[in-house]
Amino acid sequence: AVTADGAGAAPRGSPDASLDPDHLYNVLFVGDSHVGKTSFLYRLQADTFNPHLTATVGLDYQVKHLVVDNRRFALRLWDSAGQERYRSITKQFFRKADGVVLMYDITSEYSFSDVRYWLSCIQEGAEEGVTILLLGNKTDCAAERQVPTEEGERLAKEHQLIFFECSAASGHNVSESMVSLIRLLQVHEDELKKKAEEIPKPPQKKKGCCW
């Protein structure tokens, strides 16, 4: 059971108390310039394609509420500028991320070859075991494809990443990929909790002593 809550559910800027998520994750979007990070986020929020988005300067951020498997999730989505020189700024925010979405453009071999570079940035900057989603965007431009699906799959397997091809323009696999990411983030969180529980707790306080 997957339902995506619409973009306009709450007026911008008002604290969303009504939704009060069960889980909250920080997700950082990285990848070369022009691969479609901002367009993907726009599609995720507004469910339309906006061809007039300006190039991201620095970092941008938004919150997305989703219900997955009957649980409420809030994703804090950090959109970063792709151009190389901004990496000195973006790098500082790797550590805060629970998940990283690494995007390339299937019509650009160059953006795909940079994926390895981005992986090394993540390795260097993020917490160990951070959940990574590899996304090949622009499946709507099939005629201009330069990166075969299998290559993305192979790379994902090699580095144990979740992998999807998607299209911000058509909406293909946009929420599907986010749902997969959420599920994995949750598995990861549960594992951490379990580990924490293995440490013996102080005995529980007796309940209802007056009975």
Added chain:
Amino acid sequence: SSGRLEEVPLEVLRQRESKWLDMLNNWDKWMAKKHKKIRLRCQKGIPPSLRGRAWQYLSGSKVKLEQNIGKFDELDLQPGEPKWLDVIERDLHRQFPFHEMFVSRGGHGQQDLFRVLKAYTLYRPEEGYCQAQAPIAAVLLMHMPAEQAFWCLVQICEKYLPGYYSEKLEAIQLDGQILFSLLHKISPVAYKHLSKQKIDPILYMTEWFMCAFSRTLPWSSVLRVWDMFFCEGVKIIFRVGLVLLKHTLGSSDKLKSCQGQYETMERLRALSPKIMQETFLVQEV
């Protein structure tokens, strides 16, 4: 709407135009002896019909062009580095996409934007192209031809905001820290709140400063801020930033509705139109 230009009575506008014409025609004399007066007139707003010319005088790009006759044409004829051309080309339709000058792919506005940005990568090959330069160049092109816009861009990148667009973006990060320490003096409440929420200045000021507010403020305010910026330099950018922060987060009343980190970020992303309005903003700056 807040984007509408402040109504200046026609008579006042004509008076201002003739004052500015007199200044531009006797520029060296005015600069040497009556700089205060120039500053005051920039604060009042440069008449739209003379804005492009005035910016070139104020920035010194006019002199720069005269010292480098033919340089732009020379750079314009060179092919340029493919790695820069690719990024620039992909950015052309992403600057002020609703402005009539830049609306059509391959139209004059986009072509000139390409020429100016490409010329810069050839002029300063070690710096190349930074994506935040495109909106700056686009605003300039709305006011002057490509060659003039190029030299004005050079002045901005070298004299006004040195290092902002360079490889490691160190200057912008440093200015973020400076802005934050100035905020401590200007609005301790806002400073305390941002410190408590651990919101790094880089999160809200990067676009403000790198694009000189051209993507943040309503258009009429952008022009007024740039008028002052060309006259007084980067301190105007700092002051605008401080005004925005102070009037967004500067009282306990204002903070009531944005207590968390993310509510605060959201508030800074969607600033109140009231505080960005031309008359209010310029007066506060």
